[in-house]
Amino acid sequence: AQKVTQAQTEISVVEKEDVTLDCVYETRDTTYYLFWYKQPPSGELGFLIRRNSFDEQNEISGRYSWNFQKSTSSFNFTITASQVVDSAVYFCALSEAGYSGGGADGLTFGKGTHLIIQP
């Protein structure tokens, strides 16, 4: 069965510090997709990134970067020079491809990491 673990329940840092959110996943499929979502205090869920299992290139988008390592089954998320607006709950999620237990039947989410950026 697929599983996503976000061991950090809550992280608090001071503005402008760098912070890394950890995500470890389990799956038996060779084809799968990993996602990060952001849930600010307003409650809506916003998509941040998707990565497929065949693409291990790291990705950078502004102050955000993602490190995907299949060898350790991890998909970590780093915010550089954090800002108060980054305060939110961040979810890592996994989807397996195809009908066999995965793609059609939704995302498997981690429990989320509550990130607090103090001014």
Next chain:
Amino acid sequence: DAGITQSPRHKVTETGTPVTLRCHQTENHRYMYWYRQDPGHGLRLIHYSYGVKDTDKGEVSDGYSVSRSKTEDFLLTLESATSSQTSVYFCAISDVIGGNEQFFGPGTRLTVL
């Protein structure tokens, strides 16, 4: 932003009463999903749909039923609400199985007294 609305946005009901939540999309996406979000659990899949009248169970489907008679609407029904179903319910849509991101509605906060 993807065109997804949920109604009602807030509801308070009593144990034993039936409740129906509605998800409406204007994106013509094939796949629709219902999740519940609870503290300490993240989001968990309740039911999903892969087309009109095609639905299946997710991880936490007990006590819930769904229907999809039109592409744009996906209904979640609690036949007899219980306090354990107090939660925030999110609808999501996707146009491709597995690989594409899911877009989420604004959520419905349901309280069962």
